[in-house]
Amino acid sequence: SQTIHQWPATLVQPVGSPLSLECTVEGTSNPNLYWYRQAAGRGLQLLFYSVGIGQISSEVPQNLSASRPQDRQFILSSKKLLLSDSGFYLCAWTPPGISSEAFFGQGTRLTVV
Amino acid sequence: DQQVKQNSPSLSVQEGRISILNCDYTNSMFDYFLWYKKYPAEGPTFLISISSIKDKNEDGRFTVFLNKSAKHLSLHIVPSQPGDSAVYFCAAHSGNTPLVFGKGTRLSVIA
Numbered sequence: 001s002q003t004i005h006q007w008p009a010t011l012v013q014p015v016g017s018p019l020s021l022e023c024t025v026e027g028t029s030n031p032n033l034y035w036y037r038q039a040a041g042r043g044l045q046l047l048f049y050s051v052g053i054g055q056i057s058s059e060v061p062q063n064l065s066a067s068r069p070q071d072r073q074f075i076l077s078s079k080k081l082l083l084s085d086s087g088f089y090l091c092a093w094t095p096p097g098i099s100s101e102a103f104f105g106q107g108t109r110l111t112v113v
Numbered sequence: 114d115q116q117v118k119q120n121s122p123s124l125s126v127q128e129g130r131i132s133i134l135n136c137d138y139t140n141s142m143f144d145y146f147l148w149y150k151k152y153p154a155e156g157p158t159f160l161i162s163i164s165s166i167k168d169k170n171e172d173g174r175f176t177v178f179l180n181k182s183a184k185h186l187s188l189h190i191v192p193s194q195p196g197d198s199a200v201y202f203c204a205a206h207s208g209n210t211p212l213v214f215g216k217g218t219r220l221s222v223i224a
Binding site: 034102103 | 144145147154155157159162164202204206207208211212213214216217
């Protein structure tokens with residue numbers, strides 16, 4: 001069966017510090033991978049998605065970047081965090097090429113102080 | 114431009130009664146629609162979905178209705194239970210495109 005792992009669960013970082021959130025998927029090949037963010041009182045905003053290794057699409061211009069160094073690994077990064085980067089970050093995957101439900105990780109609560 | 118809209122940020126329902134959550138979309142290319150349930154500090158969990166070739170899908174207490182001409186879908190929960198209290202997100206996509214989510218509706222089921 002497929003599983004998705006996302007870590008860390010919580011993170012408190014000072015303004016200006018770097019960020020690296022990691023997500024891995026097991027039990028499937030060539031998944032579509034996504035990073036979403038839920039800011040306080042708001043819906044789920046798509047940040048990045050990837051349909052293959054090294055292929056990243058950015059939905060919202062911002063202080064963040066994403067990379068997919070391996071088929072089932074998706075990383076969200078920032079060189080210098082801003083206060084506005086605080087939020088709940090979610091990694092998700094879908095099978096390639098078909099309309100399907102997305103499966104989410106447990107999320108990372110990031111607080112920038 | 115919001116492609117998926119949930120116009121009710123919150124809904125309160127008595128235990129045992131029906132909960133109806135609504136969702137509208139604007140992109141006619143969407144062919145797959147989903148509902149997710151989310152608790153605080155957790156990832157959303159998939160609840161139920163419907164393909165654009167259907168107008169109804171039922172799973173236990175949960176039924177999703179799709180009205181393509183109106184670009185509207187709804188989730189019915191009958192009977193509502195206190196454990197159903199959560200934020201419900203409507204989502205849509207087609208093929209390889211990412212899921213687009215609404216802003217969510219917070220359901221409170223009152224005992």
